[in-house]
Amino acid sequence: MQTALQFGPILIHLDLLLRGLAKSIQLAALSILFGTAIGILGAIGRSFGPRFLSWPIACYVELIRNTPLLIQLYFVFFSLPLFGFKLSSNTAAVVALSIHLGAYATEILRAGIESIPEGQIEAAKSLGLGRYRIIRHVILVPAARAVYPSLSAQFILQIMGTSIVGAIAAEELTAVANNLVMQTFRSFEVYIIIAVIYFVLVQAASLLFAGIGKLMFRWKQ
């Protein structure tokens, strides 16, 4: 019986792995984009909106944060077609991932908004700033800066979360890995390689988010 690790039979499929990686990055990027947009709108609605808006947002956040991503994924993938939305696996994955991240981003940004001291808002009012400018410059931007570390940590979790969308037959890195296992029967080696790829991806993403944070919030402090 051959027990040595053999990476050769897998590495000849490097093109497949890279294509899977590209798909994973695409899923993560799209869902981070949409999820953050949901989060910004959600946090604004939750903090400044009328009650009939803030209450459903609170329910959405609690519901998503207390159920597994996998179940949300299944729900979107299997339920939406019944309501007439025929989605491909990858679209369903982006939808579910965005809804998922949206809830966390809403909560994180809301915490940031609440961390802004009352005095700062009063100071802005006494300087004669209007409501829109106060919300934007005095509350939202400093709030975003305050919670940016937690937000980027959530983005990292989101990148790793894309690994489970193979469960609804979306074609990202983990799904490619599962296919390679069936082709090569070298399951352990495949997942070692995949783990290394994800690890590098996550480290690269951390650096990227740190860089973006420095660029975006460089003017003060």
Place this chain on the structure above:
Amino acid sequence: MSLRDFGPNELMFLLLATRWTILLALIAFAGGGLIGLVVAAIRVAPARPLRWLAAGYIQFFMGTPILIQLFMAYYGSSFLGYRPDPWVAAAVTFSLNGGAFFGEIFRGAIEAIPKGQWEAATALGFRFIRTLRLVIIPQAVRLMLPPTVGFMVQIVKTTSIASLIGLTELARAATQVNTVTFQPVMVFGTVSLIYFALCWLRSMPAISNVVSPPERYAR
């Protein structure tokens, strides 16, 4: 057209499968908590090589998706010559993964305790383990509690991943029921509520515990 409708039997099936979700979560709490304690102790220990080892462990488990870790444990066991068992693989993976996260939580709490406490213990002749056990950890527990409970909720949700290596817990039971009834809204709605209830229950003691013991150790 479906083989059968979502009725009391299907609901019962889901509720019975919830047992395995709870059991798996409990294993992960226990295993992860224990490993986390050791990892946190090593991370603040004086021996530098050990600290690096623990840091590497945490880096790996926090820097790769848990699904991949699960697959590695599942298929790795067959590579090592054991018969792959989803329960063993899931228990090992969730414990090791939880250990990394708990380790970071505990370390954060331990490092938040003022250095003077360590110095005072040293002055009293306490060695590392005794200082940690009798002086540092009793004070750090209060700080650990809220993030620990938060991570417990995370664990309950993460156990759903075990369905992907064929462990029949709640998420897998859900896909099975969905396959025969094809009423996804009903099935996954119910399952969401079950998970919600589990996570909600978990978050309850957190509130009472965190609020009640103020300044107990400060005297």
